[in-house]
Amino acid sequence: MTQQPIKFLDRAAAYAKQLDYARPASGQIYGFIRDAIVSMELEPGQLISESALASKFGVSRTPVREALIKLANLGFVEVLPQRGTYVSRLSMEKILEARFIREALEVSVVSHLAEKPNHQAVKAAEAIIAEQKLAAEADDALLFQELDDKFHQLLASHTGYSRVAAMIEEEKAHMDRVRNLSLHMTGQYKRVLTQHRAIIRAIKAGSVSEAVDAMSLHLRGVYKVLDTLPKEHPEYFQ
Incomplete structure (x- = not known):
């Protein structure tokens, strides 16, 4: 090109x-x-x-x-x-490293929030999920992903630690395009929505273990995507 x-x-x-x-x-x-x-x-x-x-x-x-x-x-x-x-072409090494760092950070985020559930954060997150559902119905992948970012940033911001949200934002850059491509895979919208709901349900219930498990499952979904995308689009990868 x-x-x-x-x-x-x-x-x-x-x-x-x-x-x-x-x-x-x-x-x-x-x-x-x-x-x-x-x-x-x-x-x-x-x-x-x-x-x-x-x-x-x-x-x-x-x-x-x-x-x-x-x-x-x-x-x-x-x-x-x-x-x-x-x-930049997609780097498998950087994508996996970013996922590893994000999981470490975001598992800590939901663990922290589940220990002391914040009604305001839960309500705001549920509103974002409702918006995501509409974006999915319209097959608007970019809007869906923007709302996905908003969801994770919201949770991070309610920890009270200002650097956490910025660190997550920086690391996710390597995963953004993969996430966008994955949304066109059959069932991916539904999968993400289901996982977001599970995360919020666990936080709302004050269950640290369930919140941790739900976030880990959510972020490890990239492994399944990476089994497929490099084969379908080898020209996108380094």
């Missing part, structure tokens, strides 16, 4: 009209490109032209460069000197 998809560039030009110049443009551009990568509109190995994007967004190259630097730091893109910036 050498050229950015025309549709993506057209969407960038349309998105430029929505930029809020009261806020840093780089953060908004980052979100736009990140969503395109996570949704697989920009596939692994795809070239990202800094100059073309700056032109479409109607901004200087600086905010685009800042957005790409942030994406590179999170592992979404790779900057190759004298060659350009490319969407």
Whole structure:
């Protein structure tokens, strides 16, 4: 792949009209490109032209460069000197490492919450699950995944430890595209919803062991996905 998809560039030009110049443009551009990568509109190995994007967004190259630097730091893109910036290919090693770290963190999160159930957190989580159900019915994988992130961030934020949510956010970058691809597998929406409900049910009941088991099962689902995806899409992986 050498050229950015025309549709993506057209969407960038349309998105430029929505930029809020009261806020840093780089953060908004980052979100736009990140969503395109996570949704697989920009596939692994795809070239990202800094100059073309700056032109479409109607901004200087600086905010685009800042957005790409942030994406590179999170592992979404790779900057190759004298060659350009490319969407990173999926790394099995990094995906499994990220899952390992996330499980260690998120099992601790639900254990902490189950010890002292928080009615406000439970109610907010149940509302997110209800929104996810609607996203699943509409087969909106990107929205479903955004709500999935919101669900996990909500739980982490109610531990009272500010760094936990940020650490989970950083680690999940390597799993985001795999999660998105997996949602198109038969039964995956239902599986995730069932697991989220089990996690909240255990927290609500104050059962630490059930909350831990439910979260572990939820996060280990990536193993099943990784048995299939590399065979179906070998071009996506390193």
